[in-house]
Amino acid sequence: MENMKIIQIKNCKWIILLLILIFFSTLTNANILFGPSIDKSQITENEVAYLEITIYNDNNFVVEDYLRLQSSDNISFLDQEEKIIAKSFGPINPYEKEVIKVRIKANSLKENEGNIYGYYGMDNDGTASYAFVARVVVKQVPIFIKSSSTLKNTSTGETIFVDYKLTNSSQEPIYGIAFETRAPNGFEIKTEPAIYEKIEVGETVEGTFEIYPPLGAIGDQKITLSYGYYDINGPHYFEKDFGITFQQTDSKLLLGIVGIIVLAIAIFLYLGSRKEKETDIKGTGDKE
Numbered sequence: 001m002e003n004m005k006i007i008q009i010k011n012c013k014w015i016i017l018l019l020i021l022i023f024f025s026t027l028t029n030a031n032i033l034f035g036p037s038i039d040k041s042q043i044t045e046n047e048v049a050y051l052e053i054t055i056y057n058d059n060n061f062v063v064e065d066y067l068r069l070q071s072s073d074n075i076s077f078l079d080q081e082e083k084i085i086a087k088s089f090g091p092i093n094p095y096e097k098e099v100i101k102v103r104i105k106a107n108s109l110k111e112n113e114g115n116i117y118g119y120y121g122m123d124n125d126g127t128a129s130y131a132f133v134a135r136v137v138v139k140q141v142p143i144f145i146k147s148s149s150t151l152k153n154t155s156t157g158e159t160i161f162v163d164y165k166l167t168n169s170s171q172e173p174i175y176g177i178a179f180e181t182r183a184p185n186g187f188e189i190k191t192e193p194a195i196y197e198k199i200e201v202g203e204t205v206e207g208t209f210e211i212y213p214p215l216g217a218i219g220d221q222k223i224t225l226s227y228g229y230y231d232i233n234g235p236h237y238f239e240k241d242f243g244i245t246f247q248q249t250d251s252k253l254l255l256g257i258v259g260i261i262v263l264a265i266a267i268f269l270y271l272g273s274r275k276e277k278e279t280d281i282k283g284t285g286d287k288e
Contacts, residue, residue, distance in 0.1 A: 055092065
């Protein structure tokens with residue numbers, strides 16, 4: 001009987017020790033709490049949404065760190081071209097919070113769900129602790145939008161044409177439809193934004209934007225077509241990027257070649273005239 005009591009006491013000690021370890025490990029994991037949310041339950045291709053991350057400091061001291069965000073293949077961070085970005089947070093006072101907002105966009109309909117993974121506490125070798133995963137449904141909608149861009153030579157020089165076409169194949173009209181373009185500094189957007197008050201079921205609207213690049217434009221440039229509308233589910237906003245590549249114009253090369261030719265002719269003429277003078281002097285000396 002006494003042996004049984006000793007065994008029970010030992011078991012109780014182990015149980016208490018285990019509970020203490022679980023308690024402290026829970027406290028450790030709860031030091032920084034992350035609450036991710038996305039402002040839309042579902043998005044479609046090129047549609048923009050906001051990822052909002054609320055960070056709670058559940059410590060009795062100030063915290064400051066980095067949050068690493070990584071997106072699935074069908075989701076991109078709108079303001080960065082990388083699939084992995086870092087966001088600093090803090091300093092956050094004890095038992096207070098900070099909110100980080102990140103714009104995301106669906107760039108493909110191949111998968112019906114998009115994910116953003118969060119990690120924090122990065123060390124020197126780049127490893128970090130798992131923080132959260134935020135999910136959003138990605139699917140096709142009955143508002144079909146086609147757009148394209150082309151670079152053409154016109155009577156006024158090189159011109160970028162951005163075409164769009166929207167068809168409302170839903171069961172309800174849409175409202176407050178607007179299209180506009182954005183271009184790098186130095187580019188001249190000749191076409192004003194297009195605004196449609198209402199597009200009925202089955203109706204189609206289309207248009208074209210003209211953009212004049214500067215004469216010195218070279219390399220890869222980005223043109224953005226942004227558009228949006230309201231339907232029964234609220235507002236929707238989209239961005240479609242077009243990459244335009246400008247080759248180095250031949251005019252500079254041609255001017256360089258012409259300059260070399262002119263210089264060569266000038267040298268040739270100079271040497272020829274000098275030779276004639278030297279010949280004339282030599283002939284005069286012989287006569288004397």
